[in-house]
Amino acid sequence: MNYHWNWDIFFTETPSGSTTYLGWMLSGLQITIALSLSAWLLALMIGVLMGVLRTVPNRWLSGIAAFYVEVFRNIPLLVQLFIWYFVLPELLPASVGDAFKSLNPMLQQFLAAMVCLALFTGARVCEQVRSGINSLSRGQKAAGLALGLTLPQTYRYVILPMAIRIILPPLTSEFLNIFKNSAVCSTIGLLELAAQSRQLVDYTAQPYESFIAVTVMYMMINVVVMFLMHRLEARVRVPGTMGGH
């Protein structure tokens, strides 16, 4: 192999001027982080709501939640993304579809990507929440109800605070996954981190430097997320469980 390494490309100005190739990468990193965090917040809300619905004693509500999970778990993320981005604007009423299509293209991509990642991840969070709730002893719910709490109050004050603390470790891995899955959104043209790596290759013809730099950035995101989640886990650990000291 006679490959010419040239790490200086990152400090070279881009053809459009005003920034360096490193600047491009950092802007991609920003989009990756903004996309993943916003989608994660939505996914948590959807996941907790659906997870609760799956466990309530009402066949209709738990059926809706089960349907949601099966649909979003059994269609590839890429296909879901394309459906949000290419199909849905066509199927919506013309006024809404046209309003979406008249948005700034980058905003269109970002919104489609965010909704897609949020619902995709929400289905996984829902299953974690459900298994967390089911892992609690049945007595907890009965005790809540016996104390005169309503079912929503029992969920709010007794079941969910326990269940969420129990499922924090698996949630961490879903949180890591959302950053990795956000790379799929490069396929609709969103200029996030993975897309920037390809753009860098096209412009600089230095594929190895570009890919190495972007790969290292993803690994750094991983390390930071794991560090923060471990600290959170340590803070909210349930005393007296295997994890608690």
Add this chain to the structure above:
Amino acid sequence: MYEFDWSSIPGAMPYLLKGMWITLEILAVAVLVGIVWGTLLALMRMSPFKPLSLFAASYVNLFRSIPLVMVLLWFFLIVPSFLVDIFDIPRSTDTRLVSAMFAFAMFEAAYYSEIIRAGIRSVSGGQLGACYALGMTYAQAMRLIILPQAFRNMVPLLLTQGIILFQDTSLVYVSSLADFFGTAYQVGSRDGRLVELLLFSGAVYFIISFSASLLVKYYQKRKPA
């Protein structure tokens, strides 16, 4: 309101089936190679020999911390030049399928190895001691006693991972390889019927993955605990 027109799908069936065949080829290679290489990685990781376990741990953590899209881009970059250098094949050969198979196999092995490691750990430790007491070597104990039991415990997880992999193969889209999804997309944009073709491909993935997951559940229920 949007007017659906599904008429381009029947005519495109031969292409779509060919695309599905490529998807299944990638899946089969990735599952088989992934499980074999994943088993080796799991054994290495549990080895008392430090460099070996360190290598396996770094391999698994590396692959698990980068997006599959990046892994695919890496392999589409590296594998072709590798093949050209070693096997002396002409540069114009289409190496995308081989690259995709290689990428998925290497990537999945990292995930399989974690499942397999958990499976090996689920076999009681006394069994290895019993094997040694019977005069077996470590290799014999693993091959004849530990791994067969571990795999039996792992079947549902391995299959579930296979369903995830089946869906993930659609990501070969980044190399514009004509797998099932890639073909559906191409037919859709050719005929101006992207909406129908994307919905159709979503439905096909759903039906296959959902039925497979029902089979896994059925297997789990039937299996004596």
